Amino acid sequence: MICVSTRGQAPAVPFRQAVVSGMAPDGGLYVPAALERQSAAWWEGLRHAPFQDVAVAMARALLGDEFDEGELSALIREALNFPIPIVRLDDSLQVVELFHGPTFAFKDVGARTLARFLALSERGVAASDGTRVEGLTVLVATSGDTGSAVAQAFWGVPRTRVVVLYPEGQVSQVQEAQFTTLGGNVSAVAVHGSFDDCQRLAKEAFADAALRQRVRLTSANSISLGRLVPQMFYYAYAALQAAPGSRVVFSVPSGNFGNLAAGVMAWRMGAPIAGFIAATNVNDTVPRYLETGHYEPRPSVATVANAMDVGAPSNLERLQWLFSGDRAAMREMISANVHTDDEVKRAIAELHRRYGYVADPHTAIAYLGAVEDGASHLFATAHPAKFAEVVEPAIGEAVAMPGPLAEALARPRLIERIGPTPRELANLL
Ligand SMILES: *Cc1c(COP(=O)(O)O)cnc(C)c1O
Numbered sequence: 001m002i003c004v005s006t007r008g009q010a011p012a013v014p015f016r017q018a019v020v021s022g023m024a025p026d027g028g029l030y031v032p033a034a035l036e037r038q039s040a041a042w043w044e045g046l047r048h049a050p051f052q053d054v055a056v057a058m059a060r061a062l063l064g065d066e067f068d069e070g071e072l073s074a075l076i077r078e079a080l081n082f083p084i085p086i087v088r089l090d091d092s093l094q095v096v097e098l099f100h101g102p103t104f105a106f107k108d109v110g111a112r113t114l115a116r117f118l119a120l121s122e123r124g125v126a127a128s129d130g131t132r133v134e135g136l137t138v139l140v141a142t143s144g145d146t147g148s149a150v151a152q153a154f155w156g157v158p159r160t161r162v163v164v165l166y167p168e169g170q171v172s173q174v175q176e177a178q179f180t181t182l183g184g185n186v187s188a189v190a191v192h193g194s195f196d197d198c199q200r201l202a203k204e205a206f207a208d209a210a211l212r213q214r215v216r217l218t219s220a221n222s223i224s225l226g227r228l229v230p231q232m233f234y235y236a237y238a239a240l241q242a243a244p245g246s247r248v249v250f251s252v253p254s255g256n257f258g259n260l261a262a263g264v265m266a267w268r269m270g271a272p273i274a275g276f277i278a279a280t281n282v283n284d285t286v287p288r289y290l291e292t293g294h295y296e297p298r299p300s301v302a303t304v305a306n307a308m309d310v311g312a313p314s315n316l317e318r319l320q321w322l323f324s325g326d327r328a329a330m331r332e333m334i335s336a337n338v339h340t341d342d343e344v345k346r347a348i349a350e351l352h353r354r355y356g357y358v359a360d361p362h363t364a365i366a367y368l369g370a371v372e373d374g375a376s377h378l379f380a381t382a383h384p385a386k387f388a389e390v391v392e393p394a395i396g397e398a399v400a401m402p403g404p405l406a407e408a409l410a411r412p413r414l415i416e417r418i419g420p421t422p423r424e425l426a427n428l429l
Helices: 015-021 040-044 051-063 069-079 107-127 143-155 173-180 195-207 207-215 227-239 258-268 285-292 316-322 327-333 341-355 360-374 384-395 402-408 421-427
Strands: 003-007 030-032 086-088 093-098 137-142 160-167 186-191 251-252 275-280 334-338 377-380 415-418
Touching: 003 015, 015 107, 015 160, 015 186, 030 227, 030 316, 030 327, 040 107, 051 227, 069 341, 069 360, 086 341, 093 186, 107 137, 107 143, 107 160, 107 227, 107 341, 137 143, 137 195, 143 160, 143 186, 160 173, 173 316, 173 384, 173 402, 186 258, 186 421, 195 207, 195 421, 227 258, 251 360, 258 275, 258 316, 275 360, 285 316, 285 334, 316 415, 316 421, 334 360, 341 384, 360 377, 360 384, 377 415, 415 421
Parallel strands: 093 377, 137 160, 160 186, 186 415, 251 275, 251 377, 275 334
Antiparallel strands: 003 030, 086 093
8 A cells, every 4th residue: 555645745655664654754644645446346245244354355455465465364353353343222323332442442443453563564664774673662651541552552462562651650540550460562661750751751762862773662653544544444344234225424523533534534445434423522623624614723622522632633634635625525525513511421311311321421422423413323432431430420320340441450560660761761671
């Protein structure tokens, strides 16, 4: 898959190189130069197929030129080894649950696949850049959630090591349990300092030329195309579970708009999708752009759906590129709506009362979006137990903690401790 930059000022590169680089050298984001449209018959051949089969077929169509078939299918099946249940609320609305991965949030889909793409791609790229470092060290500074998603994603991936820096005593118990109890190729490092100290240490490590001679550092970049490609698969899967000819419209709870960009890419590839609804919290930069044509980012506002608190969504640039900057064409395919915290809490209560469905705040926004603009499907992006402090008061009941989270809490913590100095981190690396 040939990849180009959204800003058009960087050389085209193969997907493997785009994954290792993360961002294009001109500051743009990598996008597929062309998304070859598969025939209607090709898609019909996947009607009612299991999720992993749809994923492998699409991965082969997209990346078969760069990866060995067996290697690619093993990678996809290992990364996406959890179910994506589709729950029927009523005759016209279904919930596509994306949160059954190890950290109970939909980012597992992208992170687990990216981890394996990176491990495979790095081999080829390492051979060509002349250094002799074996393997890859993923360095991540976290205030909580990123660390667990990245650590879980890379856990057990060959030739990689993850080092998670976090401020000692300043992450939640559940978050700490998720990245300090893994062991193996995951090192959890409690820094005697703040989150800012952790971020500064990571930055200094990336800038330390001597260190980088002996350790191949990478950052598992959140805007990598390697995270978007696997997110195309569940759109097609859910659309292909519907009866042939159904009008499939997805309501997507959006923050950084990676999820929606992946949906548009799946549609471009010919998946039978009729439209999208971008549902946001009050961080409404993209809905305002669709309405007015002006991109006016704002500082983010804290909401109960905090994974969507993004004031300057980076993937809007990808969406614009995908529609060749034609806002009218974009609006034909994507409608947008915006929801306050009060509406979200009422929606959680309504979903519970009307359907007996327990939704987290992000999923509740997708529901509101679906009701407002008429979707057939909405995405559930996090397990409600991760947001119990919002969900429980809204439904008046306790939310059970999923078994694996409870188990992680009970396991012993494996923690290294350092002071906030570059020397101590370099020694540890
Ligand atoms: C990241 C996230 C989103 C938003 O996804 P984007 O791709 O950033 O738009 C929605 N819900 C949850 C739970 C998330 O973690």
